[in-house]
Amino acid sequence: MSSDNAASTPYLIRGATLPDGTRTDLVLADGRIAEIGSGLSRAGASVVDAAGLIALPGLVDLHTHLREPGGEQSETILSGSQAAAVGGFTSVFAMANTSPVQDTAGVVDQVLALGEQAGYVTVQPIGAVTVGLAGERLAELGAMATSRARVRVFSDDGFCVSDPLLMRRALEYVKAFDGVVAQHSQEPRLTEKAQMNEGALSSELGMVGWPAVAEESIIARDVLLAEHVGSRLHVCHVSTAGSVDVIRWAKARGIQVTAEATPHHLMLTEDLVVGYDARFKVNPPLRRREDVEALRAGLADGTIDIVATDHAPHPIEAKDCEWDAAANGMVGLESALSVVHASVIDTGLLDWNDIARVLSSTPARIGRLAGQGQGLLVGGPAELTLYDPAASRVFGRGSLAGKSANSPYLEMTLPGRVQATFHRGYATVLDGALRPAAEIAAQGVRTHG
Amino acid sequence: MRHLLSTKGMSRDEAILLLDIAEDMADVANREVKKLPTLRGKTVVNLFFEDSTRTRISFEAAAKRLSADVINFSAKGSSVSKGESLKDTAQTLAAMGADGVVIRHPASGAPHVLAESGWIDAGIINAGDGTHEHPTQALLDAFTIRRRLHRGAARGKGLDGVTVTIVGDVLHSRVARSNLWLLTTLGAHVTFIAPPTLLPMDMSGWPAEAGFDLDAAIDAGPDVVMMLRIQQERMNAAFFPNSREYSRRWGLDDERFGRLAPTTIVMHPGPMNRGLEISSAAADSAGSTVREQVANGVSVRMAALYLLLSGDREDS
Numbered sequence: 001m002s003s004d005n006a007a008s009t010p011y012l013i014r015g016a017t018l019p020d021g022t023r024t025d026l027v028l029a030d031g032r033i034a035e036i037g038s039g040l041s042r043a044g045a046s047v048v049d050a051a052g053l054i055a056l057p058g059l060v061d062l063h064t065h066l067r068e069p070g071g072e073q074s075e076t077i078l079s080g081s082q083a084a085a086v087g088g089f090t091s092v093f094a095m096a097n098t099s100p101v102q103d104t105a106g107v108v109d110q111v112l113a114l115g116e117q118a119g120y121v122t123v124q125p126i127g128a129v130t131v132g133l134a135g136e137r138l139a140e141l142g143a144m145a146t147s148r149a150r151v152r153v154f155s156d157d158g159f160c161v162s163d164p165l166l167m168r169r170a171l172e173y174v175k176a177f178d179g180v181v182a183q184h185s186q187e188p189r190l191t192e193k194a195q196m197n198e199g200a201l202s203s204e205l206g207m208v209g210w211p212a213v214a215e216e217s218i219i220a221r222d223v224l225l226a227e228h229v230g231s232r233l234h235v236c237h238v239s240t241a242g243s244v245d246v247i248r249w250a251k252a253r254g255i256q257v258t259a260e261a262t263p264h265h266l267m268l269t270e271d272l273v274v275g276y277d278a279r280f281k282v283n284p285p286l287r288r289r290e291d292v293e294a295l296r297a298g299l300a301d302g303t304i305d306i307v308a309t310d311h312a313p314h315p316i317e318a319k320d321c322e323w324d325a326a327a328n329g330m331v332g333l334e335s336a337l338s339v340v341h342a343s344v345i346d347t348g349l350l351d352w353n354d355i356a357r358v359l360s361s362t363p364a365r366i367g368r369l370a371g372q373g374q375g376l377l378v379g380g381p382a383e384l385t386l387y388d389p390a391a392s393r394v395f396g397r398g399s400l401a402g403k404s405a406n407s408p409y410l411e412m413t414l415p416g417r418v419q420a421t422f423h424r425g426y427a428t429v430l431d432g433a434l435r436p437a438a439e440i441a442a443q444g445v446r447t448h449g
Numbered sequence: 450m451r452h453l454l455s456t457k458g459m460s461r462d463e464a465i466l467l468l469d470i471a472e473d474m475a476d477v478a479n480r481e482v483k484k485l486p487t488l489r490g491k492t493v494v495n496l497f498f499e500d501s502t503r504t505r506i507s508f509e510a511a512a513k514r515l516s517a518d519v520i521n522f523s524a525k526g527s528s529v530s531k532g533e534s535l536k537d538t539a540q541t542l543a544a545m546g547a548d549g550v551v552i553r554h555p556a557s558g559a560p561h562v563l564a565e566s567g568w569i570d571a572g573i574i575n576a577g578d579g580t581h582e583h584p585t586q587a588l589l590d591a592f593t594i595r596r597r598l599h600r601g602a603a604r605g606k607g608l609d610g611v612t613v614t615i616v617g618d619v620l621h622s623r624v625a626r627s628n629l630w631l632l633t634t635l636g637a638h639v640t641f642i643a644p645p646t647l648l649p650m651d652m653s654g655w656p657a658e659a660g661f662d663l664d665a666a667i668d669a670g671p672d673v674v675m676m677l678r679i680q681q682e683r684m685n686a687a688f689f690p691n692s693r694e695y696s697r698r699w700g701l702d703d704e705r706f707g708r709l710a711p712t713t714i715v716m717h718p719g720p721m722n723r724g725l726e727i728s729s730a731a732a733d734s735a736g737s738t739v740r741e742q743v744a745n746g747v748s749v750r751m752a753a754l755y756l757l758l759s760g761d762r763e764d765s
């Protein structure tokens with residue numbers, strides 16, 4: 001173990017800028033934020049010069065695909081945790097579409113344990129809504145809720161719970177433990193063989209379209225069901241302007257609905273499909289410029305509650321092929337903060353306080369996750385990231401820390417850079433570099449007891 | 450010309466050059482010896498991921514008349530359907546020394562991917578990709594119209610002012626898309642007629658008119674009526690109720706055919722469903738170009754292979 005990141009080593013972070021713009025020092029000790037103020041000192045502390053860096057509460061991703069168990073050729077819980085740390089995250093919610101599916105207490109507890117062993121971030125498993133994601137009968141939601149993993153978010157992500165009765169029952173049932181159903185809103189009949197956004201471009205390319213109405217009609221149905229049974233609904237990766245309108249209407253009506261947008265839907269548009277580069281193939285698909293603008297406006301006015309990455313690693317062969325044969329999905333953890341920075345900070349729609357809200361406190365609250373998303377408070381958990389907003393970089397393969405390279409941002413210039421990430425008081429990223437796995441695993445063992 | 454992937458983006462000069470070379474090739478077909486030595490020693494692979502005997506034999510005849518060696522690679526039912534990727538297949542063909550690859554594939558953009566990937570350094574001809582494009586079909590259609598209108602004096606000419614009405618399953622038709630771009634580039638005016646379910650969702654970017662009323666389109670007196678093949682299974686997906694209703698509203702039946710001017714050119718890319726989208730009287734009429742289209746297909750494909758593969762491709 002390196003001496004500057006040892007178990008008992010406190011950190012003195014000097015001259016960081018808080019999300020509200022004030023400059024301060026912070027002391028991290030024993031997994032907590034021990035002090036916040038100017039001119040702090042601490043005997044024996046490692047000093048981190050944070051001049052010009054923004055201190056954000058550790059980022060929380062409500063929508064990550066870690067692929068383990070079953071998909072270890074594209075990502076593992078360790079490699080995905082490393083990608084998360086490099087992106088400034090201190091917690092990720094691991095989607096249920098693993099193999100075996102996370103539809104039992106045994107599997108979610110295994111994922112939880114592997115996350116603790118890796119030690120880079122809190123890995124909070126999501127439970128499947130239905131057995132095997134098959135959309136036929138409910139998985140053991142209660143068993144997962146009372147397992148060690150304390151599952152509160154349930155999702156068949158990748159598959160829409162399209163059966164209205166099953167969706168109603170799931171929404172009702174999770175009320176027993178304050179759970180939430182996170183819906184991948186995609187009417188299956190309206191999207192059979194769909195390859196890209198339905199519109200002028202799909203018409204020209206002769207590709208089967210994925211119409212906006214296939215998303216919007218499910219969201220409309222689900223918010224009405226949530227209202228009817230008085231339950232919490234979370235809408236995954238909202239992608240269309242019409243969806244933003246439906247959710248805005250539902251919120252005005254008092255329905256308990258929350259919604260997420262991905263960084264890629266906040267930045268990229270469907271015209272990237274023209275070159276048939278399958279890195280741009282994702283589900284829901286990239287949409288029109290008007291949709292991107294509506295998502296940004298929705299995030300700014302609170303209709304969209306959070307940003308979540310939908311980090312979806314794939315091996316090379318799943319993307320190095322013709323468009324129809326390619327897998328859906330993009331990796332997104334490492335680039336998320338920079339893409340959000342470019343999309344909504346540089347355009348003046350959100351400030352850094354808003355970023356702390358949409359990428360930390362609100363996702364933690366939706367997922368009922370303890371120890372995360374509590375902001376930067378004395379006595380609070382030492383979960384934070386230091387971000388250099390003045391940096392600019394060409395995003396490349398070397399910017400990725402996970403196993404897969406299916407990033408749509410390769411060769412693009414993105415603003416900002418994560419300089420350091422602290423989880424449970426220890427550094428997972430320092431000086432812009434990931435700390436070694438053995439060092440972090442030892443910290444994980446120590447802090448999890 | 451390095452590849453022939455689409456008619457969208459093809460310039461008027463490029464299109465006319467290719468059609469003029471096709472005229473030369475058609476002259477060869479009338480000679481006693483129909484074979485040219487132009488592509489001797491070159492290898493052309495017909496890589497078909499979908500069955501299409503008509504298109505494949507047309508390309509095969511074209512390549513053989515230019516003295517190329519032809520390899521037919523039917524990817525259906527081969528290792529490809531067992532999971533071998535387009536990449537592996539392309540690298541296999543590259544290792545075999547293919548100079549040209551004629552690809553038919555169910556995915557939009559597969560020829561583009563093949564051309565851009567670096568997996569193979571061959572000239573690529575798109576012989577139909579999904580419901581995207583089928584450029585040699587549009588070229589042979591344009592060639593056929595131009596010959597009908599200008600007879601022996603077709604060389605150098607476009608299709609300026611020619612009105613073309615294309616009828617049928619535009620949504621699923623790569624022929625319709627390739628014709629849209631090529632015919633308008635050559636100066637023709639294109640109108641699409643179809644049931645609303647079989648028109649693409651958003652045609653705002655298309656330089657064409659669209660409508661649902663075949664009778665009005667007939668009475669407008671187009672120079673060319675092109676009937677597209679309708680696949681009977683579309684009715685199972687609720688695109689239209691049944692073939693009888695389709696035929697009644699959108700078929701070129703004897704009555705509608707009788708209302709066309711005798712000079713109207715009647716086209717069909719084949720194979721035809723006689724009695725469904727086109728009546729036998731219309732298909733076999735003097736105005737019909739159905740058999741010419743087949744013959745012209747060979748000439749146009751010879752021209753395409755010639756442009757891609759003769760001499761030093763990098764310079765052409």
Ligand SMILES: [Zn+2]
Pocket residue numbers: 157158159184236237283284
């Ligand atoms: Zn999803």
